[in-house]
Amino acid sequence: MQGGVGVLTPGMTAPPQRxxxxxxxxxxxxxxxxxxDEFYQExxxxxxxxxxxxxxxxxxxxxxxxxLTGGDRLNWVMDAADGTTLTATTQACEKIYRSDGGPAVIxxxxxxxxxxxxxxxxxxxxxxxxxxxxxxxxxxxxxxxEFLAIEAVLLGRKAMGEAVRYGQFRDRWRVRRSGTxxxxxxxxxxxxIENLIAQTAVLGGEVAFATLLYCGKRGExxxxxxxxxxxxxxGGASEWNGKLVARIVAPDGYSLRKSLIPALKxxxxxxxxxxxxxx
Numbered sequence: 476m477q478g479g480v481g482v483l484t485p486g487m488t489a490p491p492q493r494x495x496x497x498x499x500x501x502x503x504x505x506x507x508x509x510x511x512d513e514f515y516q517e518x519x520x521x522x523x524x525x526x527x528x529x530x531x532x533x534x535x536x537x538x539x540x541x542x543l544t545g546g547d548r549l550n551w552v553m554d555a556a557d558g559t560t561l562t563a564t565t566q567a568c569e570k571i572y573r574s575d576g577g578p579a580v581i582x583x584x585x586x587x588x589x590x591x592x593x594x595x596x597x598x599x600x601x602x603x604x605x606x607x608x609x610x611x612x613x614x615x616x617x618x619x620x621e622f623l624a625i626e627a628v629l630l631g632r633k634a635m636g637e638a639v640r641y642g643q644f645r646d647r648w649r650v651r652r653s654g655t656x657x658x659x660x661x662x663x664x665x666x667x668i669e670n671l672i673a674q675t676a677v678l679g680g681e682v683a684f685a686t687l688l689y690c691g692k693r694g695e696x697x698x699x700x701x702x703x704x705x706x707x708x709x710g711g712a713s714e715w716n717g718k719l720v721a722r723i724v725a726p727d728g729y730s731l732r733k734s735l736i737p738a739l740k741x742x743x744x745x746x747x748x749x750x751x752x753x754x
Contacts, residue, residue, distance in 0.1 A: 697714075
């Protein structure tokens, strides 16, 4: 070390740079409208709050690194306080590139207060060949809150001739209401992904898939409308104990969105999706 700066000696190699980012938004109720209470961003995690005219609030999450690879980490925290309405989305699809060592990590923590609603609507995650990703979603709901979440994954971009043959993908969800676990799931794909997804019990050869989750009192009434919105696309929906879950598979990202967008509009009471979804 010279003057506090590391100096490489012959034979040494510089370690690769890694992306790190953390972003947090807390919404509060003020004058019958949802307003920004706390705002924090660090590293590659940036957040923009578009102007809203209906009393709700939208947060657009941005990863300025342009994508993630092994060793990169992102952490998002969204907190919708009592009586607020908050939608969180991403500026673009998150791209997960080939990893030379270890997984990229995305941790998301969501909290929804009494009488509040939070819609977690990130755009698709695109995995490239030999990518490695560990993703975690932890949600704490109050007794009277509503929650909607979508996570969609594309295994390469079919229109670009891309395919995912090998890699690793781990997706872990834990949703609690008043401290009680109401939804838990783990998706794990590792190694020979191409042969894994070819199995009928997995994706039947399709390369685009999504999970939709709604937690709230309107689930039973919305179920037939969600099923109708999904149409003939592969997948289905069910509802029990105030929880609606839909699984969707499709041959490509375009086909997946053709089912996702109508289903999301039903669950959002015909409210349009964030504008960034259409740019």
